[in-house]
Amino acid sequence: MNIRALSLAGLATLWLGASAGKIDVTSFRYQGPFVVNHPVMVDSVDVNSKKFDRTSLLATPISLETAANGREITGDVVLGSNRDAIHLLNFSIDNERYVTATLKIDGLRHHEVYLDGKKLDGDKLTLTPATHNVTIKCLTDNSSADSLHVAIESEHPGLMKINSGVEKRRFTLNDVMTGKRFSSSTLSPSGKYLLRSYYYTHDGGANTFSFDICDFASGRVLAKRTKSLRWMPKSDRLYYTRYVDGKLQLVTVDPANGSETVIANDVPESYFTISPTEDFLIYTRQQEGPKEKNADLYEIIHPEDRQPGWRNRGTLMKYDFATGMSTPLTFGNRNTGLCGLSDDGRKLLYQVSESRLEKRPTTLTSLYLLDLSDNSVMTLVEKEGFFGGAILSPDGTKVALIGSPEAYGAVGRNLPDDRIPSMYDNQLYVLDVATKAITPLTRDFDPSVDNVKWNRNDGNIYFIASDRDRRSLFRVNPTSGKIDNLNAKEDYVMSFSLSNGSNDMVYVGQGAVNSDRLYSLNTKNLRQNLIEDLSAERLDGVMLGECKPWIYKSSRGDSICGRYILPPDFDPTRKYPMIVNYYGGCSPTSRTFESRYPHHVYAAHGYVVLVINPSGSAGFGQEFASRHVNTAGEGVAEDIIEGVRQFIKANPWVDASKIGCIGASYGGFMTQYLQTKTDLFAAAISHAGISDHTSYWGEGYWGYSYSEVSMAKSYPWSHSDLYVKQSPLYNADKIHTPILFLHGDSDTNVPFGESIQMYTALKLLGRETAFVAVRDANHQVTEFNKRKQWQETIFAWFAKYLQDDESWWESLYPKKTLD
Structure with missing residues (x-):
């Protein structure tokens, strides 16, 4: 191969301020030469009557990403060959401020320039604060050598520097808006399997989703899926829905071998909860409210009536897998929502909301326990204005309640009488179904409670709470009231999952200087292990500033x-x-x-x-x-x-x-x-x-x-x-x-x-x-x-x-x- 030399003078990474308004770029990452063969001439012209032009070989598709991983070349570098070939020359510009510049390339007769993977139309560079990737794609032949010279001209050269590729790049808006994250990570009921759910946001906003089914003990991935999956509540099976012949099927998946079983052929097209006994589901049926007769004039009957769908009301329905029958559980003109089911499938906890504008608070919530075996109903909480949520204990004997310090007769309040608590300061309470007595669990606990789950395995209530500027993981014994900080390894816990049959849990979190990480935590000995670090992948090669309290x-x-x-x-x-x-x-x-x-x-x-x-x-x-x-x-x-x-x-x-x-x-x-x-x-x-x-x-x-x-x-x-x-x-x-x-x-x-x-x-x-x-x-x-x-x-x-x-x-x- 007859090699030609292009003149390049070496330099290390330096600020672009060597001369007023201009800096020579004399260090590159290089890939090539990629020899390009002339096509066989079937005809003398193409379909548009154009003759073959060898310069069109520059358009030969090639991955530009390879250029950034090329070998560094400086000084007088050997480039070219006796045959037509493509070469990739790559360098990076690092700028902490917005700047415009002109890229000057002398000596190359046939070339294209790509800025951050996008082809430039002209020689103007508009550089938002970032580390920008510049790739020059050029075509050489066996003619006399070109004398290459690359320079950047700008009114503000001091705002830029050349990054040789050894240094880390700047963190950018694109890093925030794109990339791979955890959607959720959940354990199977026994704790034997782990479902890791991801979403990847691409440039432009499109999202792709993926699901890994894993053996929890070994971490081995058993299968990868693209369909949205969830665990059945009792058995170690996953489920998803699909349309067949216009009907919605409910399908289970065996994580061990991937075999599928259709357990229902015509489930309602609504959000649903599968019962712990796995023989029925509860869903909400939306009933449309009255419509106005006149399309151009409409009456607003309530301040909330401006909201689309406010007049619609949800009622609870039970769908039986064996018969395919849907049975109404509630009826009325007030919104009804499911709060939980007992493990035996007999007790159903639900809430009913109503409006009262004349007095604070303007929304009242009542809580009821329905016995599905005889349709009897017990009132647990009536017209509570500071209600924040409820879950039923696995055995159906207690209810974990969330509410502000003013809720449930203000039993959780620890303020002087002349102070009004914040309704956003969530407290945790426990209600005894038999006596209806409500005990505050967090009255003297500063963090604000969120995302509560009752652990079937040890009987404790686990929850996330806003803990100053952190979001920490806690548990409380509902009998003794003892609260433990589980000392999660991340500043901000986003989600967690418990298993019913083991001492294992998993959680996803991030910190002030890192993205998503997934951990396991043994609820008995509190040992924690890092399962997967998406942050390490996303922040590889990125420089971040120090974060201090x-x-x-x-x-x-x-x-x-x-x-x-x-x-x-x-x-x-x-x-x-x-x-x-x-x-x-x-x-x-x-x-x-x-x-x-x-x-x-x-x-x-x-x-x-x-x-x-x-x-x-x-x-x-x-x-x-x-x-x-x-x-x-x-x-x-x-x-x-x-x-x-x-x-x-x-x-x-x-x-x-x-x-x-x-x-x-x-x-x-x-x-x-x-x-x-x-x-x-x-x-x-x-x-x-x-x-x-x-x-x-x-x-x-x-x-x-x-x-x-x-x-x-x-x-x-x-x-x-x-x-x-x-x-x-x-x-x-x-x-x-x-x-x-x-x-x-x-x-x-x-x-x-x-x-x-x-x-x-x-x-x-x-x-x-x-x-x-x-x-x-x-x-x-x-x-x-x-x-x-x-x-x-x-x-x-x-x-x-x-x-x-x-x-x-x-x-x-x-x-x-x-x-």
Whole structure:
């Protein structure tokens, strides 16, 4: 093979600042040569009457991914051959800020350029903060050697550096929005088998699902499936449904050999629960409510009547496998829901909800126990307004109840009489069916309870709870009331599964610096083992900034919990802009790795990120949570402001003049409210924020009911000091911080108008502001491409005001001369 040389000078990874506006790229990862044969000439022209052109060989398909794994070449490198061949030259550009550049390639006559796998049309590079992959695909022949020279030209070369491929890359928005995660992981009833369920989000938003059936003891994968599977409640069999001849079949699968058995041929097309005896199922039949006669005019008979489907009512039905008969279990015009079944299949626990608008709370729930053997009904709880959920014990003799501290006669309350508890602070109770006595289990337990399961094997109740800014795993003995922290190895436990016949459980969690991991836990000796680490796969080759706790003492004497994330290449001699994130409402900003406000992506863009959990959040105890009630942000805002000031004072590497803040929903309100209290922030972002407590109270789907939590027993006509004086809209003239309003124009929770009216006020006041609406989005932006654009809007706004670079913002929202 006759080799030709291309002139390349070696270099190590360096900042692109060697010369003003330009840097030579002289180190590549190389794959090739890939010899390309000329096609056999069947005819002299193709179907479009075009003659063969050898340059068309450049379009020969080849995997570009191989280039990143090629050998490093520097200096005078031998390339080419006596025959036509394709070569792949690859390098990476690392930039922590938005930058535009021009890629200059001299000497190659036939080439294509791919940026992050997408073919470039021209030589312009638009680089969002990330580590970008550049591949040059070129075609050479046996003619004289080309003299290759590659350079990047930019007005801001110092914002970029060449990554030789040895260094780790930056964490990006794409890492947050794509990749493999656990959907669930569940043990079979005996504990012999494990079902691992995954979903993979692809670029563009498509999801694919997969299921691994495993031997739990050995971890050996027995089978892989793509159909959605669940365990039968008693036997070690899986089940799924499928349509055959227009009917829905229920099919079981033997995990040992994959054999399938049809156990029902015409099951109802509804969500259902299979009984522990596996001979019947319970499902909900939806009955459509009355329709309006006039399509153009319609009567709203209840504040909830604006919600689609509110007039429909669900009743419980029993479907028998042997006969195929569906029997109604309940009847009426109130919604009925299943809470649980006893192991013998005889006792069924269900709840009935009704509305009462004239008094707080406005929704009442009653709890009943139905004996399926004789259809007798026992009332367990009647018209409880602070009900949060219930499950039946396996033997049907007790009920685990969730409710706020005011529930069940306030037996779980530990606050002074003049304080109103937060309805979002969930307590756990146990009810004895025989006596109907209710015992509080968590009255003196600070974490807020969620996701409760009764273990058939040891009789304990297992649950997840918001534990300050963590989500921890606990169990309680319902007889003694003793609570154990199971000391899960992750900060944020997302789900767990128990087996009926062993001491084993599994759980999925993540931390502040890692994605999903799956663990086993022995409930007897509490030993834990890592089963699968999806985080290691997803974060392979990724550099993350360090995450550290930030706990400070407020002037009120509180220990306020938070954390901060540093840029991945943190240099304490630099001054960094900072973004402050909070919810500022009744739920903590937990230690999750991925969220709609991806802290590690902000850090990768060169920001310090400070997360604060101010007073009013559940998970810190009843007194702390009660501060959310009837304050309309007062105290909460002061905690945030004070925390930011203390953080700045303690850390000289924060640029105190370049601090931004962001929050959504109540946190969006808090963003607006903070700006009426301080000029500390250089930029602010409010997504779906409440600007006027009164208009939100009346217009949001859940406005008045959420106000039962935040404005308990206070109404616009009785407490204008809360609804008016504490609303940002009525204090708009105090705001001088540039605020970006983001809002889905189909938001049914916080109406679109909440942002419109505040934006209008600031425009009339001549203040710096912007408003970006997300078409057809509700309270959250979930559609993949819209979410990506929404996030980039956030990044661009902060870049404009915290990094003094408006180029990203201008590229998204060019100035329009319409005034």
